[in-house]
Amino acid sequence: AEQAAGTTHRSNMEAAWAALRDVRVLALALAYFGTSAGLYAIGLWAPLLIRQIGYSALTVGWLNALPGVVAVAAMVAWARNSDRAQERILHSAIPCLAGCVGLVWAGYAHSAPAVILALVLASFGVNAAKGPLWALPSLFLSGASAGTAIAVINSLSNLGGFVGPEVIGWTKDRWGSYAGGLDAVGAM
Numbered sequence: 001a002e003q004a005a006g007t008t009h010r011s012n013m014e015a016a017w018a019a020l021r022d023v024r025v026l027a028l029a030l031a032y033f034g035t036s037a038g039l040y041a042i043g044l045w046a047p048l049l050i051r052q053i054g055y056s057a058l059t060v061g062w063l064n065a066l067p068g069v070v071a072v073a074a075m076v077a078w079a080r081n082s083d084r085a086q087e088r089i090l091h092s093a094i095p096c097l098a099g100c101v102g103l104v105w106a107g108y109a110h111s112a113p114a115v116i117l118a119l120v121l122a123s124f125g126v127n128a129a130k131g132p133l134w135a136l137p138s139l140f141l142s143g144a145s146a147g148t149a150i151a152v153i154n155s156l157s158n159l160g161g162f163v164g165p166e167v168i169g170w171t172k173d174r175w176g177s178y179a180g181g182l183d184a185v186g187a188m
Contacts, residue, residue, distance in 0.1 A: 019141060019148040028136055028149075031096060031129070032157035034188035037164025038099050038126035041185045042067070044165045046106075046119050049178060053112050066116055071123035078124075079131035088139065091132035099125020103186035107179030122186075164188065 019025055046067065050060045082091035102122025109115045137149045168181030 013144070017148075019145040020152060022141075022145075022149070024140060025137070025149040025152055028133060029153045029156040031092065032133060032153050033160035033163075034096060035099065035126045035129050035133070036157040036160035037167075037185050037188045038103055038122060038160075039164075040161040041103070041164040041168050041182070042119060042122055042126065045168050045178065045181075049106055049115055049119070050112070053110075053115060055112070063112070063116055067119040067123035070120045071127045074124045075127045075131065078128040082132040082135070088132045088135050092129045092136065095125040095128035097125070098122075099129070100186040101125075103182045107177070107182035160188065 047060050047064045050063050051057075055063065078091065078095065082088060085091070099122050102118050102120070102125055106115055106118035106122060109118050137146055137153065141149050164185045167184045168178060171181035171184065172178055
């Protein structure tokens with residue numbers, strides 16, 4: 001369809017550069033960076049958060065599965081609600097806020113139920129935001145701009161998958177607590 005419309009390589013390049021300068025694309029990249037930081041932080045550090053309460057390895061494994069199971073169901077329900085309402089921004093922002101609260105809470109919780117509930121909330125947040133978030137670029141971009149935007153968002157978000165767990169590990173080594181790192185990742 002783009003070729004039939006007379007789209008040229010030059011116009012595709014201009015559209016791609018325009019997407020790189022679009023503040024909405026950068027905002028989505030930042031939001032997705034934060035959800036990726038939280039997702040990987042939970043994936044790598046949740047078992048250690050649960051283990052510090054004093055459970056066996058087997059119990060830690062079972063308890064660690066609970067946030068993910070709940071998050072899967074909640075993610076599907078949240079995405080369906082977003083589709084039904086045809087609303088994307090709040091359906092992306094609310095889970096991000098929930099993820100932040102859950103991550104921060106997990107750093108300060110000391111009982112098993114509190115840690116598990118905090119991880120459920122964090123897991124819901126970082127996962128439920130993804131569906132509505134990925135629906136946003138196609139609302140304001142198409143063609144080469146959309147392709148570039150998706151690549152930028154995905155590339156920058158993958159850095160979050162490195163930064164989040166690294167920050168938690170660094171703060172744990174430096175101060176002996178998960179709280180500061182979870183606060184930082186929650187802020188992301």
